[in-house]
Each structure stands twice: as C-alpha cells, then as structure tokens.
Amino acid sequence: MKRYVIIGNGVAAAGCIEGIRSLDPDGEITVISEEDHPVYSRPLISYLLEGKTDTERMKYRPDGFYKENGCLVLYGRRAVSVDAARRTVTTDDGAEIPYDGLCVAAGSRPFVPPFEGLGTVKNKFPFMTLDDALALDKALMSGPDVLIVGAGLIGLKCAEGIRDRAKSVTVCDLADRVLSSILDPDCAAVVQKHLEQHGIGFMLGDTVIRFEDGRAYMKNGGTVDFDVLVLAVGVRANCELVKNAGGEVNRGIIVDERMKTTLDGVYAAGDCAEGYDASLGARRVLAILPNAYMQGNTAGKNMAGGCATFDNAVPMNSVGFFGLHIMTAGVYDGEMLEDAENGSIRRLFVKEGRLAGFILIGGTDRAGIYTSLIRERTPLDTIDFDFTKKVVSNLIFSQDVRRKKFGGVV
Amino acid sequence: MKRVYVNEEWCLGCHLCEYNCAYANSGIKDMVAALKDKRIFPRIHVEGEDKITFAVSCRHCTDPICVKSCIAGAVSKKDGVVRIDRGKCVGCLTCVLVCPYGALAPGEDGIMQKCELCLDNACGAPACVTGCPNRAIVYEERGESE
Numbered sequence: 001m002k003r004y005v006i007i008g009n010g011v012a013a014a015g016c017i018e019g020i021r022s023l024d025p026d027g028e029i030t031v032i033s034e035e036d037h038p039v040y041s042r043p044l045i046s047y048l049l050e051g052k053t054d055t056e057r058m059k060y061r062p063d064g065f066y067k068e069n070g071c072l073v074l075y076g077r078r079a080v081s082v083d084a085a086r087r088t089v090t091t092d093d094g095a096e097i098p099y100d101g102l103c104v105a106a107g108s109r110p111f112v113p114p115f116e117g118l119g120t121v122k123n124k125f126p127f128m129t130l131d132d133a134l135a136l137d138k139a140l141m142s143g144p145d146v147l148i149v150g151a152g153l154i155g156l157k158c159a160e161g162i163r164d165r166a167k168s169v170t171v172c173d174l175a176d177r178v179l180s181s182i183l184d185p186d187c188a189a190v191v192q193k194h195l196e197q198h199g200i201g202f203m204l205g206d207t208v209i210r211f212e213d214g215r216a217y218m219k220n221g222g223t224v225d226f227d228v229l230v231l232a233v234g235v236r237a238n239c240e241l242v243k244n245a246g247g248e249v250n251r252g253i254i255v256d257e258r259m260k261t262t263l264d265g266v267y268a269a270g271d272c273a274e275g276y277d278a279s280l281g282a283r284r285v286l287a288i289l290p291n292a293y294m295q296g297n298t299a300g301k302n303m304a305g306g307c308a309t310f311d312n313a314v315p316m317n318s319v320g321f322f323g324l325h326i327m328t329a330g331v332y333d334g335e336m337l338e339d340a341e342n343g344s345i346r347r348l349f350v351k352e353g354r355l356a357g358f359i360l361i362g363g364t365d366r367a368g369i370y371t372s373l374i375r376e377r378t379p380l381d382t383i384d385f386d387f388t389k390k391v392v393s394n395l396i397f398s399q400d401v402r403r404k405k406f407g408g409v410v
Numbered sequence: 411m412k413r414v415y416v417n418e419e420w421c422l423g424c425h426l427c428e429y430n431c432a433y434a435n436s437g438i439k440d441m442v443a444a445l446k447d448k449r450i451f452p453r454i455h456v457e458g459e460d461k462i463t464f465a466v467s468c469r470h471c472t473d474p475i476c477v478k479s480c481i482a483g484a485v486s487k488k489d490g491v492v493r494i495d496r497g498k499c500v501g502c503l504t505c506v507l508v509c510p511y512g513a514l515a516p517g518e519d520g521i522m523q524k525c526e527l528c529l530d531n532a533c534g535a536p537a538c539v540t541g542c543p544n545r546a547i548v549y550e551e552r553g554e555s556e
Contacts, residue, residue, distance in 0.1 A: 015478070043481040047500045053482075057498045060483035290479035290508065297478065318507040323520075327507050364503060366512030376510075393457045394466060394512060399418065405511060406416035406464065408552035 002027035004303055005089050005097055007079045007241065008105035009033030010042060011289055012270025012296035014061055016103045017069050019300020019308070027304065029071040030097055032089065034078045037130055038065065043289055045133035046161030049140070055130070079106070082245040084263040101265055101303030104253060105296055106238035108271040108287060112231055117211035124229040127158045136230065140165045144227030147171075147216055149208060151178040153319060155232035159200050160321050169200050170224055172216075176205035182317050182328045187345055187359050191326060194343075198322040237272045237285055250274050252285040257311040259299035267303060269295035279314040279330035279356060279374055286315055312375045318364070327364045330357025330374040337387045348387065353379050365391050411490040411556045414527070414536055414549050416464050421456070421546035423463030427538035428452035431467075434528050434537035451517045453525040454538045454547075465538065465547050468492055468513045468525040472555050476505040476514065484522075490556040494524050 004020055006013045009031050017029060039060040047053045066073050078092040082102065089097045110126040118124070123144075125136045136158075140146075146166045148155045151173035159169050173180075177188035178195070192202060203218060210217040216224045237252040248254040248262040252274030259267045259275070270292035274285045294310050301308035316329035324343075334351025344362030348355060348370070355373040369392045372378075383396045394402060429445060431452035438444035454467035470492050477485045477492060484498035485505060501520040517523040527549075528536045539549040 041482045041498075043502070044500060052500055053498070058482075289481045290475075290504065293478045316507055318502055318504040320502060325503055327503070329507070364506060365515065367507050368505075368509035368514070369512040371507055372510035392512065394464070395458055395462065399462075402416075402418060402464065406418070406466065406469070408413060408415050408554050 002100045002304070003098060004029045004101050004103070005099035006031045006103045006105055007082075007089065008103075008107055008270065008272075009035060009037075009039055009073065010105060010107055010270060010292065011039065011060060012105035012107075012273075012292040012299075013103070014039045014065075015293040015296025015298075016105060016267075016269060016300035016303070017066075017071060019297040019302075019306075020304045021069050021300075023301055023304035023306045026070075027100075029069065030099075031066070031071050031073045032077050032079050032091060032097075033073050033075050035129060035131070036076050038063075038073070040130055041289075042129070043157075045127065045130060046157035048130075048133050049137055049158075049161040049165070058130070079241060082241050082263075082266070084245045084247070084266055087265055099265070102267065103259075103296065103299045103303060104242055104261070104266065104268040104272060105270045105292075105299075106241060106272045108235040108237045110231060111234045111236045113233060115208055115211055120213045121211050121229050122213070123227060124231060127154055127230050127232050128235070136162070136228070139228050142227070143167050145170075145225060146228045146230060147224050147226035148230040148232055149173070150230075150232035150234065151175065151202070151204065152181060152232065152234065153179065153317065154235075155230070156195065156200075156321060157319070158230055158232060159195070160198075163199055163322075166228075170203060170226070171200060172203040172206050172208065172218065172224070174205070174207045178202070178204070179326075182315070183326070183359060184332055184347070187326075187347065187361055190343065190345060190361055191321065191324070194324050195321055235271070235287065237274070237287075239272060242266065242268065250283070254283065255295070257309045258302045258307075259295050259310065260302065267299035269299045275313055276311060277314060278312045278377070286313055288315065288317060290316070312377075314371075314374055316371055318367075324362065325360075325364045327360045327367045328358065329371045330355070332357050332359070339387075339390075350380065353381060355380065363391065366393065369394065369396070411470075411554070412549055412551050413470060413554060414467055414525070414539060414547055415552060416466075417546050417548065418462070418464040420544045421458075421463045421465060422544055423456055423458060424543065425456050426541050426543065427454050427465050427547060428456060430537040430541035431525075434531050434533045435523070437531070449518070451515070451523070453515075453523055455515070466511060466513050467538065469511055470525075470527070475508045475510070479504050479508045485524075491527055491529060492524065493526050494522055496521050496523065 239249040253268040271287040298310040347359040349357040432450035436444040
C-alpha cells in the first residue's frame with residue numbers, strides 16, 4: 001500500500017487528495033496542517049468580515065471529507081524538513097513520517113518589509129488566513145480608522161469587506177495604481193474611482209517610511225492616523241522545504257507539467273509552486289485558487305501512478321468590488337482592441353493571431369469563452385472573431401464546432 | 411448519461427425555453443404570477459441572430475472546470491449533475507470566467523444559479539426541453555461519459 005504525505009491543508013491539498021483517490025482508493029494519506037482548521041475557502045475571508053458568509057459556509061469541503069477519503073490530518077503540526085533520499089518528512093514535534101509520494105502544498109506567507117517603527121504598532125494584522133480574519137474581526141468592533149498597506153487583490157478585498165465596519169479605510173501602495181498586477185493604468189483608474197465613491201481613501205505612489213504607534217509617516221510628506229493596520233504588501237512562496245532538500249526553486253518551487261519537482265517522488269502545487277504559464281510562455285507563480293486546485297489534482301493523480309498533465313494554466317481573476325465586476329486573464333501583450341461605454345471597459349489583446357489576454361470591467365457576460373480561447377490557444381482565423389459584437393457569443397464558432405460543443409457529436 | 415442537447419437547425423429563436431426555465435425554478439404555481447412584468451433570470455439562454463439561433467445551458471461536463479475553479483467550494487458534481495450550493499456562493503463569478511461554453515449567469519441577487527436539469531424542482535425533468543415546440547433541445551442519451 002502506498003504512503004502519501006501532503007504538506008499543507010489548503011485547496012491544493014484538497015485537489016491532491018481527490019486526485020489520489022480518483023486512482024488509488026486504499027493508500028494511506030497523511031496531511032500535515034499547520035492551520036488548525038479543515039480546508040476552507042481562503043479567498044472568502046473578506047466576505048466573512050463583510051458578513052456575506054460564515055465559518056460554516058466557508059468550509060471548502062463537507063464535514064467528513066477527510067474521513068471519507070481515508071486521510072489522517074495532523075492539525076497544528078508543521079513540517080520542518082524533507083529528506084528526499086530517505087523519503088521522510090520531519091515535523092516540528094520530531095516525528096519522522098515516511099512517504100512513497102510527497103506533495104508540497106505549503107502555500108505562501110505575507111511579505112512584510114522592514115518598516116521602521118513597525119514594532120510600536122499594537123493592532124497590526126496580515127490578511128491571509130482565517131485566523132488573521134478572525135483576529136481583525138475583533139479589532140473592528142470599536143469602529144476604528146484603518147490603514148491598509150497594499151492596493152493589490154488582498155488589500156482591496158479587505159478594504160471592501162471592512163468598509164462598513166470601520167470609521168475610515170485608507171489604502172496606500174508604492175505602486176501608482178490599484179491592482180497593478182492585473183490592471184493597466186486606464187482600467188486601474190476606473191476601479192480606483194469606483195472604490196473612492198464607496199468611501200475608500202487612497203495614497204498611491206506613496207509608502208510608509210516610519211510608524212509611530214498610531215501614526216504612519218509617508219514618503220510624500222503626509223501622515224495617516226490609524227487604530228488598526230493591515231499589512232497586505234505581498235506574499236512569498238514557501239519554498240524552503242524543497243530548497244533545503246536540494247530541489248530547484250526560483251520564486252516558487254519549480255514544477256513540470258506533471259507537478260513534479262526536481263526531487264524524485266516529490267511534487268508541489270498551489271501558491272508555493274512555479275509552473276508553466278501558457279499565456280506568458282514561461283514559468284511563474286500563479287497564486288490563484290483554480291490553479292491551486294488543478295495543480296494539486298494533477299499532482300495527486302501522478303503520485304498515485306497516473307499520467308496527468310496540466311499545461312494550460314493562465315493567470316485569471318474574477319473579482320468584484322461594491323457591485324463592479326472585473327475579469328482579467330492572460331497577458332496584456334500585442335494589439336489592443338478596446339471599447340468602453342457607461343463605465344464598462346472591454347480590452348482584448350491579440351498577439352500572433354491568438355487572444356493573449358483581456359480585461360473586462362462591468363460587462364462580463366460569457367467571459368469564459370474568451371478565457372477558453374486563451375487557454376486553448378485558438379487561432380483567431382479559424383473562428384468568426386467579430387469584436388464589434390458587444391457580448392461574446394458561441395456564434396464565433398462554426399456550426400460544426402457548435403455541434404460538437406452542444407450536440408455531443410464526437 | 412442523459413444530457414440536454416441542442417439541435418441548432420430546429421431552433422426557432424422563440425425563447426420559450428428561457429421562460430419555462432424561469433417558471434420551473436420560480437417555485438410559484440401560477441405561470442403568469444411567476445413571469446408577468448418581471449425581468450427573468452433563466453438558466454438557459456438563446457444566442458444567435460437572424461437565421462442562426464440556439465440555446466445554451468450547462469453541459470454538465472465530464473471534467474467540469476467550474477467545479478475545480480470555484481473559490482467557495484460551492485460547485486460540485488454528483489451523479490453526473492453539476493450543482494451549486496447558493497448558500498456558499500459569494501457571487502465572485504469565477505465560474506463565469508472559466509466556463510468555456512459561456513453557459514453560466516448569476517441570478518437576480520447576484521449569486522450564481524445554474525441548470526440542475528430540473529431534477530430538484532417540481533418538474534423532475536428539464537422544463538426547457540418539455541416546453542420546446544420544435545424539439546430543438548432534447549434530453550437524451552448520446553453515449554457521452556458521465
């Protein structure tokens with residue numbers, strides 16, 4: 001009987017468990033879970049603070065998931081080292097766990113720059129985990145002034161989630177625009193304006209140079225007084241276990257299209273892994289939930305002796321702020337096709353005859369058709385790609401293709 | 411397994427499937443009360459123009475990317491049917507972003523809803539199919555794996 005070990009207990013781990021069990025009903029699965037919770041939907045922590053979900057509904061899988069899948073979960077345990085030659089994982093209580101197949105799904109951790117005086121700030125919180133959110137939840141009871149450092153997805157979802165519970169919410173970022181990793185300057189300006197209309201304040205192109213308890217001194221000369229500080233500057237992949245075991249790492253743990261690391265018997269998945277981005281044509285960390293599941297699932301199948309590949313990962317995000325939906329995918333490279341009306345923006349990027357990426361703000365109907373064109377690298381001259389149609393439709397495909405898609409004709 | 415299939419050449423573009431869908435999932439007995447003067451949010455929609463029209467609804471894919479992508483773990487597949495737990499959904503629309511068929515759209519409240527083949531409502535079989543006047547959508551076995 002095979003022995004599987006999974007380091008981490010997030011969505012990549014859940015995908016791995018389900019991948020293993022799709023092929024091997026009997027092997028032993030041990031999950032090392034540093035967090036003291038069964039797998040939960042991490043991106044929902046902002047919705048928790050907003051009151052749109054609760055810890056019960058945040059469970060990513062039903063109660064009984066681990067039992068039904070025959071998993072032993074070691075809650076509150078941390079993996080401290082991997083011995084790839086002997087095929088063992090050592091945990092922080094000194095236990096040595098042998099494996100035939102290992103999946104490192106250790107996620108990422110908040111990156112906190114060495115701000116001067118940060119130690120003087122009492123109420124400061126990262127915003128990554130359920131425990132972070134629950135701690136912040138308590139600090140919001142007094143209706144505080146909140147400063148959020150970081151105008152990325154994590155910082156802005158936090159801002160939205162706490163807006164109605166805080167006296168004020170100010171977001172600062174060294175970047176000169178919001179969501180700089182997924183939006184170009186024009187689109188970022190539209191989103192920023194929308195957020196400002198909903199009461200979020202911004203200090204962009206600016207950074208904290210010094211904290212003094214409840215006050216931040218900014219580079220541009222201003223100051224911000226706050227009761228609660230949220231640090232959402234960025235994250236770093238947890239690569240050290242594999243690196244120290246002799247595996248290749250870059251910004252994340254290097255994996256091939258089967259999610260195998262450079263170490264025999266060791267796979268990696270999720271926010272700690274650096275796999276191939278089909279839209280970029282190069283490897284990069286794609287720290288998004290769908291990717292975590294699909295990588296974990298691929299790793300699990302391969303650990304169980306299958307031959308699964310995941311070679312069409314692309315960055316993609318769907319996120320809403322105060323009712324305004326934003327969808328993005330791929331890379332913003334090549335010729336840009338654009339239309340904009342009534343606060344809606346549609347920008348498509350066409351490169352070498354293929355859709356390379358898109359940004360949609362407002363109108364997002366049937367956007368998955370665009371995403372599939374990127375993921376499947378569909379040559380646009382094989383479809384009726386008519387940009388003048390306001391909403392993308394399955395009409396772009398030929399009748400034969402539609403017969404296959406909707407008629408079950410193989 | 412049985413699936414809803416589209417016979418595109420027979421579609422009249424009458425949109426009756428949309429109304430039957432909205433009615434079937436309204437939980438209201440009287441069709442007029444369920445639909446009259448209301449904007450409907452059906453789980454099937456008719457696409458096309460002029461001479462070409464066809465209905466699009468969830469394919470209940472063999473390997474559904476919406477299930478793998480849902481950030482809330484709200485979409486699952488059991489017995490061949492892809493279902494959504496609307497209590498868990500937060501309306502992020504990631505499933506809309508990934509569905510290659512463009513088959514998904516949120517309900518009136520912004521929370522996702524989807525075709526569940528009318529298995530759980532009063533119809534017991536897809537109302538869009540039952541009400542289609544020209545057999546342009548059918549519910550049958552065509553040999554695709556679950």
